[in-house]
Amino acid sequence: MPALSRFSRFLLPLLSGGLLTLAFPGMNLEIAAWIWLFPLLFLLWPMAEREGKKASSPFLSGWLAGLAFWIPNLAWLRHSSRVVGGARDDTWIGWGPELLGFAAVFGLALYCALYFGIWSWIVARFAKPDFKKLANAPWQISTWHSLRCAFIAAAAWSGLEWVRSYFPFSGFGWNGLGVALHQNVLLIQIADVVGVMGLSFLPVFVACTAWNTVSRMIMVYRGQGQCRSRLDFTFAMVLVLSIAGYGALRLGEKCKEETVTVRTVLVQPNVAQVDSWSGELGPQIYKRLHDFTRLYAEARDGVTQTDLVIWPESALPVHLYGLADHRPYFDELLGLGDYSLLTGTELHEPGQRGHVSAVLFRGGYNQRQEYNKIHLVAFGEYLPLRNIPPFSFLKGVLPGDFDPGTKAEPFLLEKPQVQLIPLICFEDTVGRMARRFVRPAPQMLVNITNDGWFLQSVETEVHLANAKFRSIELRRPMVRAANTGITCFIDTYGQVTSHLHDPVTGNTFIEGCLPGEVQVSKAGILTFYARYGDVFCIAMLALTGVFMALQFRRKKAAV
Known part of the structure; x- marks a missing residue:
């Protein structure tokens, strides 16, 4: 033993x-x-x-x-x-x-x-429970003691997730515990208040109260206690049911909002990263993007059936300023109908470092709006502490850096009049980043990404699971145009309403287009999370710190 x-x-x-x-x-x-x-x-x-x-x-x-x-x-x-x-x-x-x-x-x-x-x-x-107190104290004291320990454990978890999402090098907030609930449509609606990291509080709190309850029961069965209270676990279940009830109320609002319809087409070229770099398929890629766009956006009998066409991140084989031929290419393409085109590209000014960017065109090459990615990926789009070992050893892998953007301004779609929140690559996994674009106006989230870096792995599903929560936190619908998948439409409740896939095999790593209609709320209401961000997690972190300080002081005084 x-x-x-x-x-x-x-x-x-x-x-x-x-x-x-x-x-x-x-x-x-x-x-x-x-x-x-x-x-x-x-x-x-x-x-x-x-x-x-x-x-x-x-x-x-x-x-x-x-x-x-x-x-x-x-x-x-x-x-x-x-x-x-x-x-x-x-x-x-x-x-x-x-x-x-x-x-x-x-x-x-x-x-x-x-x-x-x-x-x-x-x-x-x-936060370790005193199991003698749990099993022998009066039920009020036993219950309170259990709930206090479980609360501190859950608060510490949510607070630490917030720290991980922030530090270092702009943080890595992927796959917090709340993301594991991404298929539970009832429980995840509370994210519009506490954010996805605040949602992580719930499984930890429930697990800790359940552990305390089971431990108390075992000790009583062994004859080591007499308190049979289960009110702590009952409280945890009431909390779960209350959050589920909140979710049901939010879901019940689906048909009550007045909306604007944006007829959208998402293009998924499915170009391997190796082919994108080689440049050999450049002409074919331009033609493929042209043909897909023309199929849906060309006016027929003077009528255009599409409002917005979206290409993914890095869709252009050559950065926007890198070809003189870009002007006639886009002028001809945009002249096919009355629609707007959003694409991912790179913008390189002479003598300056480039930007990872999104560009919204309407009418012609010169009629465009630009957004430069703010939240760059460390070790992917820039090398932190480039001249300091051991980071300097990676210069050969990442010889240059992109510059981050500085402005979080939505694009203005002219027809219909809706604001587009452009999120490039992993920006759709960062709640504090997305909320910077939110305005009290009709808005939709647009994610353009290139997950071809990770081949046909589970990363595309992981990325989507994390991205869903931006729609809930901000109550804005999202569309995702991904080079290799998963290209999809997401409603304001975090539900994927349609995605591009092979109807026979279910494979999402395919070439194609996904048309659909996005229902955008005219009211543009700001959620609690949109207004105040991760205040819940910050409060949990602060409470944990205060509790630790008090406990330390009490133990020191007892010595």
Whole structure:
């Protein structure tokens, strides 16, 4: 048994992290988001100190759980360096790109796992329940004690997710615990108040109260307690039902809003990144974009059936200022009908670093609006601390940087009069970024992305799962034009109403167009999240800090 106990110190955290992985795209087993903490809590909140056995490190336990989650969860990241080496599929591409890809996965996983470790240290050091109090104190004290410990644990989790989304290098907020609920349409509606990171509070709170309740029952069964209260878990269930009720109320508003219809066509060229770089398919790509657009936007009998055509990020084989032929190309294309065209491109001014950009055309090449991407991807679009080791060692992989944009102004669509919120690539996964564009006016979110860097991996599903929450947080519909998928329409409740796929195989990595109608609210109401952002998570972080300080002061005074 002692050997098994030592083994369990490593096995249980790994089991927790592995269970959590099942809740995310690839498996989408939501139940895992509610139960994954139990093996880890067995170490962090033991019912009794084990005699003759050294207590395991809570930070190490949490960090191991984080590694078990993040390594498989980020496995798709390895393809980015493989694509640079010329990869088109999972075929071995050579030791250099393969090792660099695995290093990227392990490096980011090692960092993200730190937050699991910090959280575990906090809950074991400052929020650990006194199980004697849980099992023997009067029901009021037992219930309050359980709820307080669970609250601090959940608050610490939400607060740390906010920190991870912000630091360092503009943060990495992907796949917070709330994202695991992306298919639960009732519970996720509360994101318009607390944001997706605030939603993460709920599974942690429920799991911790459930653990306390089960522990109390076990101790009573063993004859070590007499309190049979289950009001803490009842409170947790009431909270879940209340949030579900809020979601039902929001969903009931679907047919009550007065809307503007934007007839939209999304183009998915499905161009491999290797082909995009080579330049050999440039003429074919321009023709493909032209033909797809003409198919839907050309006026027939003087009538254009499309309002907006959207091409994905980096759709143009050559940056916008790089060809004199761009002017006649766009003038001819836009002259086919009365519509607007939004495309992703790069903008390079002579003698300056370039921008990753979105451009909205109407009528001709010179009639355009431009947006330069603000939230650049570290180690993808710029190299942080470029001249400082070890970051300087990556100069050969990323020889130059893009400049970030500075203005978060929506595009103005003329027909119909609707504002477009342009989000390039991973900007649709950053709530604080998207809310900067929100105005009290009819608006729709437009994401243009190129996920071809990650080949035919689960990344496209992961990206979509994270992006859905922007529509809920801001109550703006979203359209996504992706080079290799997933191209889709998302309503204001985070539901994918249609997506481009092969009707026989279900494959989303195809070439094609997806037409549809976007219903945009005329009211342009600002949600609580749109007005105040991640204030809930910041408050949770502050409360955690205050509680830790009080606990530390109390323990110090008791010495």
